[in-house]
Amino acid sequence: MSRVFDGSSTMASLVFSEYNLLPVINRFGIRLGFKDKTIEQVCEENGVETSFFLAIVNTYMNPNYLPHSGLIGFSPGLIVDYLHKTHDYYLNYSIPRIDYLLDGLVNSGQGEGMALIRKFYREYRHEFFAHISDEEENFFPYVRSIVSGKPNATYAARTFEQTHTNLDEKLSDLRNLIIKYLQPTYDDNRCNEFLIALHNLEDDLKDHARIEDLILAPIVEQVEKDLGL
Amino acid sequence: MNALVQIVHPSDVIRLGLQAVLNNLPGLQVLVHRDFGTVCTNFCRKNLILFDLSLIQDFDELKRTFCRTKLDGVAIAIDGQKMTHGIANISINTSEQKVKELVAELLELNSKSKPKLDQNSLTDREIDILKCVAKGLSNKEIADFLHISIHTVITHRKNITSKLGIKSASGLTIYAILEGFLNPADITLG
Ligand SMILES: [Fe+2]
Numbered sequence A: 001m002s003r004v005f006d007g008s009s010t011m012a013s014l015v016f017s018e019y020n021l022l023p024v025i026n027r028f029g030i031r032l033g034f035k036d037k038t039i040e041q042v043c044e045e046n047g048v049e050t051s052f053f054l055a056i057v058n059t060y061m062n063p064n065y066l067p068h069s070g071l072i073g074f075s076p077g078l079i080v081d082y083l084h085k086t087h088d089y090y091l092n093y094s095i096p097r098i099d100y101l102l103d104g105l106v107n108s109g110q111g112e113g114m115a116l117i118r119k120f121y122r123e124y125r126h127e128f129f130a131h132i133s134d135e136e137e138n139f140f141p142y143v144r145s146i147v148s149g150k151p152n153a154t155y156a157a158r159t160f161e162q163t164h165t166n167l168d169e170k171l172s173d174l175r176n177l178i179i180k181y182l183q184p185t186y187d188d189n190r191c192n193e194f195l196i197a198l199h200n201l202e203d204d205l206k207d208h209a210r211i212e213d214l215i216l217a218p219i220v221e222q223v224e225k226d227l228g229l
Numbered sequence B: 001m002n003a004l005v006q007i008v009h010p011s012d013v014i015r016l017g018l019q020a021v022l023n024n025l026p027g028l029q030v031l032v033h034r035d036f037g038t039v040c041t042n043f044c045r046k047n048l049i050l051f052d053l054s055l056i057q058d059f060d061e062l063k064r065t066f067c068r069t070k071l072d073g074v075a076i077a078i079d080g081q082k083m084t085h086g087i088a089n090i091s092i093n094t095s096e097q098k099v100k101e102l103v104a105e106l107l108e109l110n111s112k113s114k115p116k117l118d119q120n121s122l123t124d125r126e127i128d129i130l131k132c133v134a135k136g137l138s139n140k141e142i143a144d145f146l147h148i149s150i151h152t153v154i155t156h157r158k159n160i161t162s163k164l165g166i167k168s169a170s171g172l173t174i175y176a177i178l179e180g181f182l183n184p185a186d187i188t189l190g
């Protein structure tokens, strides 16, 4: 388990300890140039709830970390906003970038293997979009409706829990296929760039799914109970 | 001590000579006996018995009595004696190095390096299952096709995934093609 940060650490030290947190921090509307300000100061300046920010970054760095105390205290609306911004990041940055890097990789190599990899990725990409649309069109509107006190009866936290699929699994398959079994006919640098981008997305998705499954869904379930649903 | 080697031989010279050779191997406890009467039968560790070829019946009987344990034997032949099949042999002329290598191999003392690769390659049965998965068959269909239970199919699939690091059916399909287990014409991808 890596270090758990609190509000008195400097924002810069947080970034130094894990570069993959850069886009996570951006999702809160926080940008670089912190000087020696603490996490708490930077959060206040940007109108971000410090305890929520800490819960998110600490979960990111420590897969086993769950903010026990005060977990239920977070507004589901806040979490959905964060998850929605993450979706935007995937759709507008991660996926287009991986598309681009994969094109470069496939065009630099030859043979049936490259075509198979492209096919596998296309299939995955399709599932990825379907997964995100389902959350954006069904689960998130439901959570917002619950927060507003006018619950939309067509959905439930249980529906989400039963149908939520795993998006990082096929990325890990893809990484295994390339690293262990694909004939290296391609340009090495292009392949490395692709694998690193893939790895970053895989890590981010794992964290994203943890927030959905282990933080958001239980909180929504609790709210449902409180509302007598 | 993770392995026990016992040397059973009526000849003091052979018995004690072998003991001196094997004592140099790390992780071994070596016991010596004139005959099978005093052999230690607490076979909870890896076990190997080196015995004079004339005692093969005693060895076979011991193996039968403790048939549940993995017990390997090496027959020691004096020159000119006919070697037996189905069991490792050394002769009075075998070099010190060869004896050590044989013992290490039988006790899998070097298992860190070599057998790793074997552990991760698929068994024939797993390859049968992999081909079915790649052709898009469900677990139930695979079970019917191969005349095994669904439970067995699931166990095989788990083992395949843990060996290859590939979970999805489409990922396994690509693996099967890349490794030449399947002709791409045989299947329809996604
Ligand atoms: Fe999501």
Ligand SMILES: [Fe+2]
Pocket: A131, A135, A164, A209, A212
């Ligand atoms: Fe999700």
